[in-house]
Amino acid sequence: MLGYVLRRLLLLFPILLGLSLLVFLFVRALPGGPAIALLGERANDQSIEQINESLGLDQPLPVQYGRYLKNVASGDLGSSVRTRQPVTSELSRRFPATVELSLAAMIFAIFAGIPLGFVAAKRYGGVLDNVSLVASLIGVSIPVFFLALLLKYIFAVKLGWLPTIGRLSLTVQLDHPTNFYVLDAILTANWTALWDAIKHLILPAIALGTIPLAIVARITRAATLDVLSEDYVRTARAKGLDPRVVDRRHVLKNAMLPVVTVIGLQTGLLLTGAVLTETVFAWPGLGTLVLDAIRFRDYAILQGGILFFAVIFVLVNLLVDVSYAFLNPRIRYR
Amino acid sequence: MSIVEAEAAQLNVDRPSGLWVDAWDRFKRNPAALVGIALIVVFIVAAVFAPQIASFEPNEQAGPLATNPAGPGGDHLLGLDQQGRDVFTRILFGARLSLLVGLVSVAVGLAIGLVLGALSGYLGGWVDFAIMRLMDLMLSVPGLLLAIGLVTIMGRGLFQIMLVVGIVQVPTFARLLRGAILGQRESDYVLAARSVGVPGHRILLGHILPNSIAPVIVQATLAMATAIIEVAALSFVGLGPADPRLPEWGKMLAENANRLEQSAHLVIFPGLAIVFSALGINLIGDGLREAIDPKLKS
Numbered sequence: 001m002l003g004y005v006l007r008r009l010l011l012l013f014p015i016l017l018g019l020s021l022l023v024f025l026f027v028r029a030l031p032g033g034p035a036i037a038l039l040g041e042r043a044n045d046q047s048i049e050q051i052n053e054s055l056g057l058d059q060p061l062p063v064q065y066g067r068y069l070k071n072v073a074s075g076d077l078g079s080s081v082r083t084r085q086p087v088t089s090e091l092s093r094r095f096p097a098t099v100e101l102s103l104a105a106m107i108f109a110i111f112a113g114i115p116l117g118f119v120a121a122k123r124y125g126g127v128l129d130n131v132s133l134v135a136s137l138i139g140v141s142i143p144v145f146f147l148a149l150l151l152k153y154i155f156a157v158k159l160g161w162l163p164t165i166g167r168l169s170l171t172v173q174l175d176h177p178t179n180f181y182v183l184d185a186i187l188t189a190n191w192t193a194l195w196d197a198i199k200h201l202i203l204p205a206i207a208l209g210t211i212p213l214a215i216v217a218r219i220t221r222a223a224t225l226d227v228l229s230e231d232y233v234r235t236a237r238a239k240g241l242d243p244r245v246v247d248r249r250h251v252l253k254n255a256m257l258p259v260v261t262v263i264g265l266q267t268g269l270l271l272t273g274a275v276l277t278e279t280v281f282a283w284p285g286l287g288t289l290v291l292d293a294i295r296f297r298d299y300a301i302l303q304g305g306i307l308f309f310a311v312i313f314v315l316v317n318l319l320v321d322v323s324y325a326f327l328n329p330r331i332r333y334r
Numbered sequence: 335m336s337i338v339e340a341e342a343a344q345l346n347v348d349r350p351s352g353l354w355v356d357a358w359d360r361f362k363r364n365p366a367a368l369v370g371i372a373l374i375v376v377f378i379v380a381a382v383f384a385p386q387i388a389s390f391e392p393n394e395q396a397g398p399l400a401t402n403p404a405g406p407g408g409d410h411l412l413g414l415d416q417q418g419r420d421v422f423t424r425i426l427f428g429a430r431l432s433l434l435v436g437l438v439s440v441a442v443g444l445a446i447g448l449v450l451g452a453l454s455g456y457l458g459g460w461v462d463f464a465i466m467r468l469m470d471l472m473l474s475v476p477g478l479l480l481a482i483g484l485v486t487i488m489g490r491g492l493f494q495i496m497l498v499v500g501i502v503q504v505p506t507f508a509r510l511l512r513g514a515i516l517g518q519r520e521s522d523y524v525l526a527a528r529s530v531g532v533p534g535h536r537i538l539l540g541h542i543l544p545n546s547i548a549p550v551i552v553q554a555t556l557a558m559a560t561a562i563i564e565v566a567a568l569s570f571v572g573l574g575p576a577d578p579r580l581p582e583w584g585k586m587l588a589e590n591a592n593r594l595e596q597s598a599h600l601v602i603f604p605g606l607a608i609v610f611s612a613l614g615i616n617l618i619g620d621g622l623r624e625a626i627d628p629k630l631k632s
Binding site: 026030141142157271279291309313 | 366483591609610616
C-alpha cells in the first residue's frame with residue numbers, strides 16, 4: 001500500500017515536468033504578451049523591447065525554460081508582472097478561497113445527494129424516484145453560471161437574505177492565520193465573522209455543488225439498486241436483522257465504492273466550475289486569478305496557477321484510489 | 335420440430351433479437367427518453383425552420399433602441415434587446431448555432447479520440463503509453479481552463495471555438511474506447527478471427543470496434559450537451575465567438591448578466607434555451623445508456 005502511494009507520488013514528477021513544458025509553450029503562444037498588456041496604448045517598439053529584456057523574454061525559449069525550471073526547483077515561481085507580488089504568495093492567498101468554496105460545494109453535494117439517491121433507490125420506480133431522476137438531469141443540464149446568476153438575483157438581490165459578492169463583508173474584521181476564512185474565524189473565536197463568512201459561502205457553494213449533487217444522487221441510486229439485489233442483503237434480512245442496520249451496514253457501505261470514485265472525479269469538474277462561480281460571485285480564488293492572468297498575459301501567474309491546478313487534481317485522484325482500499329478490502333494495491 | 339423450436343413457437347418468438355433491436359425496444363418504453371426526443375425535435379425544428387418561423391431577421395432592428403428594452407408581449411413574443419432586435423427570433427437562430435456547435439465539436443472530439451483510443455488499445459506498447467500519458471496531461475488541467483487557453487491562442491472565430499471544445503473532449507473518448515477495446519481484445523471471437531488469418535486492421539475495424547462502440551455512442555450524445563454548455567461558458571468569460579451579430583445563447587445571456595433587475599427576459603430566455611436543449615440531449619443519452627447496458631435491464 002505504502003509502496004503504491006510512493007510510486008504514484010513519484011509519477012507526479014514526470015507529469016508535472018511534461019505539463020510545465022506544455023504550459024510554458026502555451027503561455028508564450030498567447031497573442032500579445034505581458035509588455036503589450038502592461039503598456040496598453042503607450043506600447044511602442046522601444047518600450048516593449050525594454051520590458052521584454054527586463055523580464056528575460058528576449059532570451060531563446062530553451063534558455064527561458066531552463067531558467068524557469070531551475071527557479072521552480074528552488075521554490076521560486078516568479079513574480080506577477082502586474083501586482084509585483086511573488087506567485088507563491090498570490091497562490092497561497094487564493095488557493096484557500098477556492099478550496100473552501102469547493103469543500104462547501106462538495107459537502108452540500110454529498111449530504112444532499114447520498115440520501116436523495118438512497119431514498120430514490122429504496123422507492124425504485126415510485127414518484128420520488130422519478131422526481132429525483134428528472135431533478136438530477138435538470139441539475140446536470142443547467143450551466144453553472146446561469147444557476148449562479150439566478151441564485152444571486154433571487155436570494156441576494158431580491159430577497160436580500162444573503163450577500164451578493166466576496167468572502168466577507170467589508171465591515172467585518174478578521175485575522176487570517178490560514179486564509180480559510182471559516183477556519184480563521186473559529187481559530188480566533190470570532191463568531192460574527194464566522195457567521196458572515198458562512199453566509200458568503202452558501203450561494204456560491206449551492207451553485208457550484210448542484211452538478212456534483214445531481215451526479216452523486218444518481219450514482220448512489222444505481223449503486224444502491226445493485227447492492228439491494230445481492231444475496232448477502234437477502235441473507236441479512238432473512239436472519240431477522242433490523243432493516244435499518246441492514247441498510248446502514250450492508251447496503252450503504254457497499255454502495256459507497258462507486259460514489260467515492262465519482263466524488264473524486266467531480267473534484268476536477270468542481271475546479272472548472274469554480275472558474276465560473278468565482279466570476280459570478282467575485283470570489284477571490286484561483287479561478288478568477290487564472291482568468292485575470294490570461295487577460296493580462298501574466299506569464300508567471302498563469303504558469304504557476306495551471307501547474308497548481310494540475311497538482312491538486314492529480315493528488316485528489318491519488319486520494320480517491322487510496323480510499324478504495326479502505327472501503328473495499330478486496331482491492332489490494334501492490 | 336425440436337423441443338426448443340416448439341417452445342419458441344409457443345412463446346411466439348420467431349426470430350432472435352439483436353442488441354440494437356432489444357435496445358430500441360427498451361428505449362421506446364422509457365418515458366424520460368421520449369420527453370428528451372420531444373425536446374430535441376422542437377430544438378431541431380427551431381434550428382432548421384428558423385427563417386420560416388421567425389417574423390424578423392436575427393439582426394434586424396425590429397423595435398426602438400432602449401437602455402431598458404420592452405419585455406415579452408405584443409409583436410415580440412419574448413421581448414426586444416437593447417439594439418431593438420427580436421429576442422424570440424434570435425433564440426430561434428441561436429438554435430442553429432448550438433446545433434452546429436454540438437455536432438461539429440463532438441465530431442472533432444470523436445474523430446481524434448477514436449483514432450487515438452483505437453491505436454492505443456489495439457497496438458499497446460509504447461504507442462499506448464505515449465498516447466495515454468498525453469491524455470493524462472490534458473485531463474490534469476480543468477477542461478474549461480484548457481478551452482480558455484486554446485481559444486486565446488487560436489482566436490475567437492466560431493470554427494476555432496468548435497474545434498477547441500472538440501479537442502477538450504478528446505481524452506474522454508480516447509480513454510473510453512481504449513478501455514472497451516482492451517476488454518474485447520482477448521475475447522474468443524478475436525482469437526478466432528486471428529487464427530483464421532484475418533488481417534489486423536480488419537479485426538480492429540470489423541470485429542472489435544463494432545463491439546466496443548456502444549459506450550462511445552452514449553458518451554457522444556452526452557458530450558453534445560457538454561459542448562453546448564461549454565461554448566456558452568466561454569461566452570460567459572468573454573471568449574465566445576467574436577462576431578457581435580451571432581445570436582449565440584451564452585453570449586446573449588452573458589451580455590446582460592448584470593441586468594437581471596432591469597431586463598430579466600434577456601437573461602432568462604437564452605438561459606432556458608440552453609437548459610432545455612441540454613436537458614433534451616441528456617435525457618436521450620441517459621435513455622440510450624439504460625437501453626444499451628443490459629446490466630440495467632429490469
